Amino acid sequence: MYSPIPVLNELKDLYDSTRDYLADGFELYGYDDKTCFPGELTDPEFLSRLIPIAQANGTGSTYAIWRSSDEPDLTKLPIVVFGDEGGEYVIARDFRDFLRLLGYDVEITVDHDSAYYFRDEDHEHSGSHELFVEWLRRQGLAPAEDPDALIAAAQEIHGERFRAWITPFYEKLGWL
Incomplete structure (x- = not known):
């Protein structure tokens, strides 16, 4: 079993079944592989509250589940992104x-000021995009039409609390 999250296991099976990207820049890590964080971030409390799940873009940003509470259903917890050159944000209220x-x-x-998705008019979808969209539909979901709205909703609910949680770890390292 890849993870204790059934829908993530299904996503992993889909991911493994194709050679093309399901989504641009998205590559699954080994479940909860902490090596994606900078070597200085070794505080056990920091690491215990984050579950890295995937590379977010071609330059090494990371998606992780933030254990913002002791909720046993990990799909109900927020998803955060850590930028490869700095910046960290709550981007999704939950796994859905x-x-x-x-x-x-x-x-x-x-970046240090924001996290966003931008698609220009001549964007070509990833090779396995349609396969992923079909899978999403079987999950009762549709692709986001306005990703900024989803990020804003996640920030509204979890943004300040995430910033308050992460700040002491960064202060210890002299990053703030």
Whole structure:
């Protein structure tokens, strides 16, 4: 079993069944592989509250489940992104919203001021996009039409609390 999350296991099976990207820049990691975080972030409390699940873009940003509470159903917890050059944000209220964001099929851009998905008019979908959209529909989901709205909703609910949680870890490292 890949993970304790049934829908993530199904996603992994789909991911393994194709050679093309399901979503632009999205590559699953080994479940809960902490090596994706910078080597300085070794605090056990920090690491215990984050479950890395995937590479978010071609430059090494990371998607992770944030254990914002002791909720046993990990699909109900928020998804965060850590930018490869800085910046970290709550981008999805839960796993369902995260899957919808992936369905938009664009790499996320993460910087110190924001995280967003941008798709220009001549964007070509990933090779396995249609296969992923079919899978989403079987999950009762549709790709996000407005990813910024999903990110804004996640930030509204979890953004300040995430910032308050992560700040002491960064302060210890002198990053703030």
